[in-house]
Amino acid sequence: MSKKECLAMLLAGGQGSRLKALTSEVAKPAVSFGGKFRIIDFALSNCANSGITTVGVLTQYRPYLLHSYIGSGEAWNLDGRSGGVSILPPFATQSGGAWYEGTADAVTQNLGYIEQNDPDYVLILSGDQLYRMDYNDMLENHKRHNADLTIAVMPVPWEEAPRFGILTTDDDERILKFTEKPAHPDSNLASMGIYIFNADLLVETLKEDAKDPNSEHDFGKNIIPKLLDAGKRLYTYRFEGFWRDVGTIASYHETNMELLGSEPAFDLYDQESPIMSNTVPMPPHYVGPDASIDDCLVDNGCRILGQVRHSVISAGVYVGPHTIVEDSVLLPGARVMEGCRVVNAILGERAVVEKNVDFGSKDADTAVAGNDAVITKGEE
Amino acid sequence: MAKVVGLITTNYSTHHPSQFVEGVRPVAATPVLGRYRMIDFTLSNMVNAGLSTIGLIMPDNYRPVIDHVGAGKDWGLDRKNGGLFPLPGSSFGMSRVGGRFLIRDFEANRDFLRRSKSDYVIVSGCDFLYTTDLKKIVDAHIASGDDITVVTYRANEDSEDVNAVVKDDKGAFAGIKTGSAFGDAAFMDLFVIGTQKLEELLGWYRDVDHLDLFDALKEDLDEVRVGTYDYEGYVAPIFSKEAYFKRSMELLDPALQEQLFTNDLPVMTKAHDTTPAKYEPGAHVANSLVSSGTKIYGTVKNSIIGRACVIEPGATVTNAILVRSVTVKAGAHIENAIIDRNNEIAAGTVLRGTSDAVLVLPKGND
Numbered sequence: 001m002s003k004k005e006c007l008a009m010l011l012a013g014g015q016g017s018r019l020k021a022l023t024s025e026v027a028k029p030a031v032s033f034g035g036k037f038r039i040i041d042f043a044l045s046n047c048a049n050s051g052i053t054t055v056g057v058l059t060q061y062r063p064y065l066l067h068s069y070i071g072s073g074e075a076w077n078l079d080g081r082s083g084g085v086s087i088l089p090p091f092a093t094q095s096g097g098a099w100y101e102g103t104a105d106a107v108t109q110n111l112g113y114i115e116q117n118d119p120d121y122v123l124i125l126s127g128d129q130l131y132r133m134d135y136n137d138m139l140e141n142h143k144r145h146n147a148d149l150t151i152a153v154m155p156v157p158w159e160e161a162p163r164f165g166i167l168t169t170d171d172d173e174r175i176l177k178f179t180e181k182p183a184h185p186d187s188n189l190a191s192m193g194i195y196i197f198n199a200d201l202l203v204e205t206l207k208e209d210a211k212d213p214n215s216e217h218d219f220g221k222n223i224i225p226k227l228l229d230a231g232k233r234l235y236t237y238r239f240e241g242f243w244r245d246v247g248t249i250a251s252y253h254e255t256n257m258e259l260l261g262s263e264p265a266f267d268l269y270d271q272e273s274p275i276m277s278n279t280v281p282m283p284p285h286y287v288g289p290d291a292s293i294d295d296c297l298v299d300n301g302c303r304i305l306g307q308v309r310h311s312v313i314s315a316g317v318y319v320g321p322h323t324i325v326e327d328s329v330l331l332p333g334a335r336v337m338e339g340c341r342v343v344n345a346i347l348g349e350r351a352v353v354e355k356n357v358d359f360g361s362k363d364a365d366t367a368v369a370g371n372d373a374v375i376t377k378g379e380e
Numbered sequence: 381m382a383k384v385v386g387l388i389t390t391n392y393s394t395h396h397p398s399q400f401v402e403g404v405r406p407v408a409a410t411p412v413l414g415r416y417r418m419i420d421f422t423l424s425n426m427v428n429a430g431l432s433t434i435g436l437i438m439p440d441n442y443r444p445v446i447d448h449v450g451a452g453k454d455w456g457l458d459r460k461n462g463g464l465f466p467l468p469g470s471s472f473g474m475s476r477v478g479g480r481f482l483i484r485d486f487e488a489n490r491d492f493l494r495r496s497k498s499d500y501v502i503v504s505g506c507d508f509l510y511t512t513d514l515k516k517i518v519d520a521h522i523a524s525g526d527d528i529t530v531v532t533y534r535a536n537e538d539s540e541d542v543n544a545v546v547k548d549d550k551g552a553f554a555g556i557k558t559g560s561a562f563g564d565a566a567f568m569d570l571f572v573i574g575t576q577k578l579e580e581l582l583g584w585y586r587d588v589d590h591l592d593l594f595d596a597l598k599e600d601l602d603e604v605r606v607g608t609y610d611y612e613g614y615v616a617p618i619f620s621k622e623a624y625f626k627r628s629m630e631l632l633d634p635a636l637q638e639q640l641f642t643n644d645l646p647v648m649t650k651a652h653d654t655t656p657a658k659y660e661p662g663a664h665v666a667n668s669l670v671s672s673g674t675k676i677y678g679t680v681k682n683s684i685i686g687r688a689c690v691i692e693p694g695a696t697v698t699n700a701i702l703v704r705s706v707t708v709k710a711g712a713h714i715e716n717a718i719i720d721r722n723n724e725i726a727a728g729t730v731l732r733g734t735s736d737a738v739l740v741l742p743k744g745n746d
Contacts, residue, residue, distance in 0.1 A: 035656035036672070074453075075651070261661070268655040269675075276653045281454075283641045284414035284671040284684070285657070286634060293665055299656035300415070300672050303634065313656070 007119035012127030013060030021370030029127035050135035054083030075278035105217035131243035152194035164190035175234040391439035391469035396620040409444035414671035429514035433462035437469040479592030505569030509616040526607035535560035541619035553606040614639035
């Protein structure tokens with residue numbers, strides 16, 4: 001295999017347990033988002049738009065949908081002659097097999113893949129974050145600093161800093177200190193979990209870490225502090241745009257809502273760096289004579305006969321007559337029959353709300369129906 | 381199992397070319413129903429019937445066709461064995477005479493037929509919108525023992541551009557005539573023939589290769605058994621801008637949409653990475669088909685909106701088709717019109733046709 005300048009390792013094995021019903025059957029990176037996307041589209045599109053054509057996707061939790069969705073990587077133009085997407089689930093060797101225990105361990109178990117591609121740099125990404133970033137710019141930044149490791153950071157409000165891994169830097173962006181969830185932060189630069197390593201150093205460090213019985217084999221907790229202690233050149237790459245890690249039902253709902261309005265916080269319409277996705281072909285959506293749609297995203301294949309306000313309506317959704325849908329996220333193939341009221345709710349893929357049933361309320365937490373759920377009278 | 385390949389002619393012209401249909405692009409590449417091109421329906425029908433080798437007999441101005449179909453990836457036709465084969469076609473095909481199946485075009489592509497190692501060929505034009513399982517038609521052809529099975533449907537009132545099957549006193553196939561009247565057995569420009577039989581006929585007709593296959597066949601119906609298959613589903617023939625407009629508007633009926641767009645037989649088309657359509661606060665849309673990538677601030681009624689259009693605040697679009705990448709600026713009004721791609725309708729402008737005389741705004745610059 002020919003040499004690559006930069007190889008991406010995309011961590012996509014996370015369960016996303018706080019997304020509850022949405023991730024009971026699928027891994028978090030495969031959860032539908034924004035009407036036509038799945039969460040992993042953002043990282044894969046960023047790779048493609050940054051010219052990174054060799055991407056290892058590390059999967060573990062409930063991988064079927066994720067694997068079939070990624071396929072050959074064709075939907076993201078990642079099915080080139082050399083490289084492309086490789087799906088990397090845990091595997092067995094002569095000495096046995098093991099699950100991925102921690103982010104660093106997942107990469108350690110695939111050092112063979114890195115060595116096979118022989119890159120100069122390795123980009124470590126998380127497959128469950130929503131943002132647009134030019135990794136090439138980050139790589140240029142890494143080279144300019146002659147860094148060993150560059151960590152993407154974004155400024156967060158000071159009061160929220162104690163929730164993050166916080167990096168303290170000097171005037172030249174060199175990292176002086178890394179503190180996981182500091183009670184009294186001296187910086188508000190939060191790590192985004194996006195790293196560029198010099199490949200040789202990564203391989204060497206991971207091999208060492210694997211031997212350490214006290215290590216949790218986690219990039220944030222173990223690898224970064226070790227390199228910092230060893231006096232390596234660690235730099236930050238500052239990111240200012242929209243970035244979300246939709247960890248909970250509330251943040252998943254809110255981030256979908258952030259796509260709405262005349263000036264959305266996250267504009268999906270940027271044609272310079274399109275977010276690509278692997279979609280099923282569907283006809284344009286049909287809006288009925290008595291329908292009304294106000295402040296919504298509506299994807300192909302839908303049939304809207306009722307009233308929909310301030311909602312994200314994914315591909316192939318049906319909204320029946322005399323039905324109201326408001327402040328909700330309807331995932332692909334969801335069906336709300338006649339005479340329903342769905343408010344402040346998330347309907348999973350192919351979920352059905354039966355005739356004359358109300359689901360969700362403005363005054364309660366966001367109501368969630370899992371994929372394929374059927375909501376009948378009495379379950380409201 | 382019999383091996384079946386497809387052959388689609390895209391190099392013929394119709395009786396009523398207009399700025400929209402045929403004027404700027406071959407019929408095969410005419411954009412239709414918001415996000416499709418005419419050829420998507422024929423190609424998808426063939427692929428959904430399990431065909432994996434399909435030849436496209438190309439027109440002179442093939443660029444829009446190739447631009448759309450590429451190597452056939454979106455139809456699963458980018459294969460090591462078989463796949464999509466763009467084939468040479470004679471310059472103007474059958475000009476204005478109604479034929480779609482020039483013998484010369486088959487003759488020029490005998491290599492395709494021979495190399496396909498197929499038992500049967502489904503031959504089709506691409507002026508009809510319909511969705512069906514072509515396997516059933518092939519099965520019926522095989523069961524009939526006929527040499528050729530011509531597919532027909534009952535013509536509706538405005539079918540003057542659709543060819544019709546002529547039958548003799550005994551109800552046997554007697555040829556194809558130009559134009560159909562209400563109730564005629566209209567020819568869907570679709571037939572099934574044994575590959576060997578087709579090659580044999582090409583041998584017979586070498587000296588009259590300027591003819592349409594069915595014109596040549598007229599003299600030999602005592603030797604070639606031609607049967608018909610009556611198709612009963614929804615068919616939309618599109619040979620003129622009038623038919624284009626009328627059929628498009630007719631398809632705002634969900635019951636007809638369901639006949640074209642089914643779960644089992646998806647209509648495939650070139651994939652685009654457009655975002656879902658965005659309805660801004662204050663948008664008003666009724667009885668319309670809206671494609672992804674479009675932003676609506678204004679009012680849309682009884683219309684078909686293609687990809688990446690913008691309808692600004694206070695703009696109205698009524699009984700109209702916006703092909704794609706059309707921006708209707710604030711306060712502009714469009715009614716009974718077809719607005720081709722890449723157009724910007726200036727603020728406050730009124731573009732109004734009538735239902736009998738549809739206004740066409742030709743394609744703008746990219």
